[in-house]
Amino acid sequence: xxxxxxxxxxxxxxxxxxxxxxxxxxxGAYAVHMMEHHGHIISxxxxxxxxxxxxxxxxxxxxxxxxxxxxxxxxxxxxxAIYKARAPLASLLSIAMLSGGLAxxxxxxxxxxxxxxxxxxxxxxxVFAWNVVLYSGMFSLVIVYLWTMMERRMNPxxxxxxxAVFVWRFVLTTGTGLIFAFLTARQAYGSALLPPMFIVxxxxxxxxxxxxxxxxxxxxxxxxxxxxxxxxxxNLLGVFVVGxxxxxATYHFTNMYFAHQxxxxxxxxxxxxxxxxxxxxGYVVLGNLVPLLLIYMPGLGKSKCVMAxxxxxxxxxxxxxxxxxxxxxxxxLDIFPGYEVSSSFADGQIAGYKPSIYEFLLGFGGxxxxxxxxxxxxxxxxxxxxxxxxxSD
Amino acid sequence: MSDINTQRRQFLKTSAxxxxxxxxxxxxxxxxxxxDTAAASSSVRWGMLIDTAQCKEGCNDCVxxxxxxxxxxxxxxxxxxxxxxxxxxxAVGSGHAVSLPMMCQHCEHPPCxxxxxxxxxxxxxxxxxxxxxxxxxxxxxxxxxxxxKARSFVHETLEDQNPDVPRGKGTVEACSLCVHRIxxxxxxxxxxxxxxxxxxxxxxxxxxxEIYKKVRSVASVQIRADLxxxxxxxxxxx
Ligand code: SF4
Ligand code: SF4
Numbered sequence: 001x002x003x004x005x006x007x008x009x010x011x012x013x014x015x016x017x018x019x020x021x022x023x024x025x026x027x028g029a030y031a032v033h034m035m036e037h038h039g040h041i042i043s044x045x046x047x048x049x050x051x052x053x054x055x056x057x058x059x060x061x062x063x064x065x066x067x068x069x070x071x072x073x074x075x076x077x078x079x080x081a082i083y084k085a086r087a088p089l090a091s092l093l094s095i096a097m098l099s100g101g102l103a104x105x106x107x108x109x110x111x112x113x114x115x116x117x118x119x120x121x122x123x124x125x126x127v128f129a130w131n132v133v134l135y136s137g138m139f140s141l142v143i144v145y146l147w148t149m150m151e152r153r154m155n156p157x158x159x160x161x162x163x164a165v166f167v168w169r170f171v172l173t174t175g176t177g178l179i180f181a182f183l184t185a186r187q188a189y190g191s192a193l194l195p196p197m198f199i200v201x202x203x204x205x206x207x208x209x210x211x212x213x214x215x216x217x218x219x220x221x222x223x224x225x226x227x228x229x230x231x232x233x234x235n236l237l238g239v240f241v242v243g244x245x246x247x248x249a250t251y252h253f254t255n256m257y258f259a260h261q262x263x264x265x266x267x268x269x270x271x272x273x274x275x276x277x278x279x280x281x282g283y284v285v286l287g288n289l290v291p292l293l294l295i296y297m298p299g300l301g302k303s304k305c306v307m308a309x310x311x312x313x314x315x316x317x318x319x320x321x322x323x324x325x326x327x328x329x330x331x332x333l334d335i336f337p338g339y340e341v342s343s344s345f346a347d348g349q350i351a352g353y354k355p356s357i358y359e360f361l362l363g364f365g366g367x368x369x370x371x372x373x374x375x376x377x378x379x380x381x382x383x384x385x386x387x388x389x390x391x392s393d
Numbered sequence: 394m395s396d397i398n399t400q401r402r403q404f405l406k407t408s409a410x411x412x413x414x415x416x417x418x419x420x421x422x423x424x425x426x427x428x429d430t431a432a433a434s435s436s437v438r439w440g441m442l443i444d445t446a447q448c449k450e451g452c453n454d455c456v457x458x459x460x461x462x463x464x465x466x467x468x469x470x471x472x473x474x475x476x477x478x479x480x481x482x483x484a485v486g487s488g489h490a491v492s493l494p495m496m497c498q499h500c501e502h503p504p505c506x507x508x509x510x511x512x513x514x515x516x517x518x519x520x521x522x523x524x525x526x527x528x529x530x531x532x533x534x535x536x537x538x539x540x541x542k543a544r545s546f547v548h549e550t551l552e553d554q555n556p557d558v559p560r561g562k563g564t565v566e567a568c569s570l571c572v573h574r575i576x577x578x579x580x581x582x583x584x585x586x587x588x589x590x591x592x593x594x595x596x597x598x599x600x601x602x603e604i605y606k607k608v609r610s611v612a613s614v615q616i617r618a619d620l621x622x623x624x625x626x627x628x629x630x631x
Pocket of ligand 2: 510511528531565
């Protein structure tokens with residue numbers, strides 16, 4: 001009897017979670033409706049900060065969606081069994097986050113109703129247009145890949161599909177980096193380092209998300225992750241975190257090296273108020289150093305610590321993207337190098353930005369879409385990693 | 394409003410192939426081809442030469458004329474459109490101060506056109522860079538890409554529009570070089586309004602034009618020439 005009531009309360013919890021997720025999606029839909037009706041005037045975005053909070057959410061989701069597939073790739077491309085067992089879940093998360101991220105990106109458009117124009121009037125030179133292809137291609141590829149895993153008859157194609165996904169996601173994250181790398185006139189962007197930086201960031205962010213979801217699923221099923229597996233995954237997370245910190249540091253160092261970028265770097269790293277604070281405290285300390293401590297400190301590194309580390313990595317990701325996207329636009333564009341400038345259009349001034357509630361609603365709506373897709377799929381299909389007794393490979 | 398839209402679309406459709414409505418002051422054929430690259434002549438390159446020595450600090454005549462011509466509110470809040478703005482610049486070393494108007498520079502190699510996913514941003518054969526507001530999805534990528542901050546995003550519903558210059562909420566817009574006036578054989582509103590004759594408008598390719606001669610006889614620069622976009626707007630006295 002006790003078992004049955006436990007099952008019932010789990011069931012109830014599941015529906016509560018669904019309802020909560022649905023509510024957040026509704027909140028996002030409300031924000032979209034309001035922005036459609038009133039225009040972006042009700043957002044915090046303006047003619048200086050043209051990409052705001054929605055882009056922070058969207059780019060996080062898209063980058064993490066690519067990175068989470070790393071787990072699958074290590075399994076199917078490099079043949080590691082414990083990762084292979086996790087490939088279906090990783091693929092599901094990828095699809096879920098890609099859906100959430102794209103929804104946010106699309107619904108933030110000034111004219112989301114015209115999205116079809118992006119397909120009918122394709123501009124070959126636009127990185128944005130390339131990305132439309134990359135995103136939809138990734139979507140289909142991952143679905144095929146999932147199919148090769150879940151349907152026995154399709155198993156023989158699994159390796160090929162895995163390889164295709166592996167290659168595609170590198171191209172995809174490169175494409176995301178290129179969106180910014182091509183903005184040569186802006187001090188914050190226009191760096192060839194951005195695509196590789198985004199790739200390494202995607203590894204860390206994707207794995208962190210994977211950890212959180214996996215831990216939740218194990219807890220839900222009242223199972224414990226094999227300590228040996230936990231050990232390996234947390235080490236991998238540690239390596240990715242160090243790697244991404246290295247890439248971000250390199251990006252800032254190279255910027256410092258170019259004289260015309262120096263004032264921008266001082267702004268982002270020292271003088272820019274919220275931006276240096278978010279960068280140092282949010283990204284470097286909370287998003288990197290504390291997770292590394294949690295992972296590697298002797299005596300720490302247990303499953304709760306790893307969970308906390310993963311959550312902090314995600315938090316750090318948002319801090320970094322905020323600094324990168326918003327801070328990068330807030331710093332005045334250098335139209336007249338060597339001159340002090342002023343105008344009615346914020347020339348020479350740090351641009352102000354206060355995200356509005358609608359932007360957050362939209363962003364969280366995207367997260368909730370990813371959450372709902374994951375929760376429902378995990379419930380109706382079997383995404384629980386099936387580990388054989390652990391053998392080192 | 395939507396009435397104007399459909400009319401306009403209809404008009405574009407019919408004009409796309411054949412229409413060459415010639416209005417010919419000065420013996421020149423201008424075609425009404427607002428959204429139609431093909432109809433503008435590629436032998437023409439419209440441009441401006443701005444003499445900063447003539448431009449006065451505090452004078453806003455060009456800006457006001459642009460606002461009136463194009464139906465802009467003239468407000469300068471963070472979400473209001475500004476197609477042209479006055480910038481005061483002061484050299485850091487010498488303190489040499491200059492006042493000048495800044496608007497879309499009508500680049501020969503416009504980054505806004507490169508990045509636009511839908512071909513809404515486009516360059517006419519005569520060098521004028523425009524946004525087709527029926528194609529613009531409002532992604533704002535062009536605003537990120539423009540080195541001159543020439544573009545504005547329409548943040549709210551508009552009223553009292555000039556039927557010659559349709560604008561729309563959720564789309565991006567910028568100085569069109571008063572293409573509707575040019576196509577009627579007139580010069581841009583800002584150039585006409587400037588009492589100090591600081592803005593010289595004309596065809597950079599026409600050896601008989603004043604701008605052609607002046608560009609070759611006085612020192613002028615393009616802003617951020619290092620980016621190699623070859624803007625059609627040049628500045629004198631910088
Ligand atoms: S000035 Fe800006 S908006 Fe105008 S053509 Fe050049 S890049 Fe495009
Ligand atoms: S905002 Fe409009 S014109 Fe600008 S890049 Fe996007 S679709 Fe093109």
